[in-house]
Amino acid sequence: MGVALAGVAFRTELRIGSAHLLVSQVFARGAQQLEAPEVGAVDIRSTGDVMVQFFGGVCFVYNGDLVWDLLAKPSREAGPLISTTGSPDLLLAFCHYESGGSYGYTFFERGTRTRTRLQAVDVPGLPPLIESGPPKDFEVSCLNSPTYLEEDDCPRDQW
Numbered sequence: 001m002g003v004a005l006a007g008v009a010f011r012t013e014l015r016i017g018s019a020h021l022l023v024s025q026v027f028a029r030g031a032q033q034l035e036a037p038e039v040g041a042v043d044i045r046s047t048g049d050v051m052v053q054f055f056g057g058v059c060f061v062y063n064g065d066l067v068w069d070l071l072a073k074p075s076r077e078a079g080p081l082i083s084t085t086g087s088p089d090l091l092l093a094f095c096h097y098e099s100g101g102s103y104g105y106t107f108f109e110r111g112t113r114t115r116t117r118l119q120a121v122d123v124p125g126l127p128p129l130i131e132s133g134p135p136k137d138f139e140v141s142c143l144n145s146p147t148y149l150e151e152d153d154c155p156r157d158q159w
Contacts, residue, residue: 002098007062010088019052025084067093071104071118074132
């Protein structure tokens with residue numbers, strides 16, 4: 001078991017009381033706001049499970065189906081999602097599936113995709129790395145750093 005998190009983040013004037021309206025618009029179907037579930041009761045990998053959180057003026061809408069095609073298909077347009085979320089200057093789509101080995105993000109700036117990076121392990125039909133757009137400044141040091149891999153079940157002399 002590991003972290004399973006995917007969704008979008010964007011700045012907005014919306015507030016927590018309007019979260020169910022936003023979800024209804026994003027998914028083009030009715031949604032209702034529920035009381036906070038118990039830990040583990042929401043699984044954003046399930047189509048019907050959506051979680052919304054606000055941190056200051058930033059809204060996070062978590063749902064794997066919402067973002068997977070945006071990450072895995074760099075030619076996929078996000079126009080409807082961007083307009084539904086109020087056309088923010090920056091919309092970030094992301095995933096972090098620790099147990100499945102998929103990690104990625106896509107930046108949409110003023111409605112245009114500027115950067116995508118998705119690393120996926122053993123996902124049928126996908127290469128191990130999908131990239132489009134030039135790396136952002138914050139990525140450069142990580143992308144240029146040496147790698148280190150340690151396997152618990154691999155003898156030290158085979159590292």
